[in-house]
Amino acid sequence: MGSSEPENGCDVAIIGGGIGGLATALALHRKGFQNVAVYEKSNSLRAEGTAIGIFANGWRALDQLGVGDQLRDKAVLIQGGQEILFDQDQPQNMPYPAGEARCVKRSDLTNALANALPPDTVRFGFNLVSLEMDNQSMTPVLQFDDGKTLTAKVVIGCDGSNSVVASFLGLKAATLVSLGSVRGLANYPDGHQFPPLFTRIKRDQGDGMVFGLIPIDDKLVYWFLTLPLPLLDGKFRDDPELIKDATLRMINGYPADAIEMVEKSDLDSLSFTRLRYRHPWEILVGGFRKGSVALVGDAMHVMGPFIGQGGSASLEDAVVLARNMAQKIDILDRCGVGTQIMSHKKIEEAFDQYVKDRRMRIFQLSTQTYLVGLLLGRTSFATKFIAVKILHIFFRDPSGHTKYDCGKL
Ligand SMILES: Cc1cc2nc3c(=O)[nH]c(=O)nc-3n(C[C@H](O)[C@H](O)[C@H](O)COP(=O)(O)OP(=O)(O)OC[C@H]3O[C@@H](n4cnc5c(N)ncnc54)[C@H](O)[C@@H]3O)c2cc1C
Secondary structure, eight states: OOSSOOEEOOSEEEEOOSHHHHHHHHHHHHTTOOSEEEEESSSSOOOTTSEEEEOHHHHHHHHHTTOHHHHHTTSOBOOOEEEEETTOSSOEEEOOOSSOOEEEEHHHHHHHHHHTSOTTOEEESOOEEEEEEETTTTEEEEEETTSOEEEOSEEEEOOGGGOHHHHHTTOOOOEEEEEEEEEEEEEOTTOOOOOSSEEEEEOSSOOSOEEEEEESSSSEEEEEEEEETTSSOGGGTTOHHHHHHHHHHHTTTSOHHHHHHHHTBOGGGOEEEEEEEOOHHHHHHOOOEETTEEEOTHHHHOOOSTTSOHHHHHHHHHHHHHHHHHHHSOHHHHTTOSSSSSOHHHHHHHHHHHHHHHHHHHHHHHHHHHHHHHHHSSOOHHHHHHHHHHHHHHOSSTTGGGGOOOOOO
């Protein structure tokens, strides 16, 4: 604990201003909660990863948050999938979830969520380094890297896959996978010719790499390259020029369209991420609430990108969490003028219900993602065989995850 006495912070402190944190703040705001603050370690909204695919379940959550339509205007409807193998002339149809699917620029998504919040809700430059519980008042105490300490009645950890709040709850660090992903955005000022499809390109004799592309609108195309490590390792992470050069080397021989797409990407759109996940069984048994502290998004359930659901699951979390809090906490208390002002008991009941409502959903998403990841990663034939069998038995409809409705806010 820092040497100075902790200051009284806000009622609800959200740690992390990514998709999960902003969506949670907006959901709470729309349910009438006041005195909510988002503490983000960066100095501005981050949009690492460039773009994000959102399926029908995510759009349902965005509609509940009131930002669905403005985002629909910025991203074309994706109408299917195709796969291009090197030794085949024609692309093959690839199963792709039915229902609404669009790929949205991450900055459009975070701006839409942040702009719908009251001014000054998001506080930048707050890097949480530890969280403790004051045992007398049962109040969480937040310590930031500049030595500042704050108290809050409620803390919601939305601080991503390397979460300080999750470790306070006793969760293990997320597991690193032997796969990484490069992502970028190609801009075609005169328009591009790509159909509104998710296109996957790979060599027939699997080298473990997958190049994917999805149009965002008629000028922008999002692409990614998933690759086994250590083909590209962590030292590339912070240098976009190295990321671009290494990516171009790795896709040498790929179709000219893919190479041109990487070449014309702005350096500031490029990122390299080492993939992480929580094992499905950790999701099944994890303690996701302690006192008035809970988790949302990757902090709770980081999963690989293989079924494209981590971000949408975070949006669903936000809706379900705010709904449960509003059901338990009186409107006057939400505004800080009631008689009880958010009693610990009510908050804990709300969080327990939230965890109960979310656990099986995120367990299913994590399990499916994990199994698909086993098929893509460097695993033995026997492991892949077992993964296919389990997928076949338990995930007979591979896109069933998009049909989920998190319900009304
Ligand atoms: C390669 C890749 C592709 C993906 N593609 C998709 C996709 O197509 N569709 C999809 O739905 N999902 C996708 N995902 C998953 C998706 O990106 C995540 O699930 C989503 O970003 C989670 O949001 P979050 O807010 O929980 O975490 P994050 O986006 O990681 O945000 C966490 C925020 O917390 C801040 N923070 C971290 N630590 C602290 C601290 N100590 N103090 C204060 N602030 C802190 C960070 O700066 C950041 O702003 C993909 C992931 C990867 C890696």
